[in-house]
Amino acid sequence: MESSYLLLKYLHILAVLGWISSTSSLGFFLLYKTFIVKDLNQYLERKFYRFLTIFELLFFALVLLLGLTLATNYNMLDLKWVRYKIMIAFGFFLPLEILNGILIFKFVKNERWFKIYDKFILLISIPLIIFGLIVIYLAVFKIN
Numbered sequence: 001m002e003s004s005y006l007l008l009k010y011l012h013i014l015a016v017l018g019w020i021s022s023t024s025s026l027g028f029f030l031l032y033k034t035f036i037v038k039d040l041n042q043y044l045e046r047k048f049y050r051f052l053t054i055f056e057l058l059f060f061a062l063v064l065l066l067g068l069t070l071a072t073n074y075n076m077l078d079l080k081w082v083r084y085k086i087m088i089a090f091g092f093f094l095p096l097e098i099l100n101g102i103l104i105f106k107f108v109k110n111e112r113w114f115k116i117y118d119k120f121i122l123l124i125s126i127p128l129i130i131f132g133l134i135v136i137y138l139a140v141f142k143i144n
Helices: 002-036 042-073 080-107 111-141
Strands: none
Touching: 002 042, 042 080, 080 111
């Protein structure tokens, strides 16, 4: 029982690291290529960014799946800090990831939409950092 919990926790942490690193590095890549180094061929870079977004969304799905598995299989749903993390994940991160996926795969295909998407990234960057730090705080200090 203890070893399966530790394995799930380990995989959950790896998924969180994968999601955070892909989210932040993709955002920095996009901001860098949009505002600092303006190449002539933004379309190819955006296409590459769309490809990398698949990894971000897959890691996020793993974070949710493994987190919910831990919370339900090990009777952690009655803990306040776990409930707060679930509320943030489903109330903030999930809607943003869904919107990100819709924007990047359905709409962002020309220069006009590139500019709208860039503003979206700028708008959500600070709240993402703040809510991410709150989730880390809850995971470390386990407020009850």
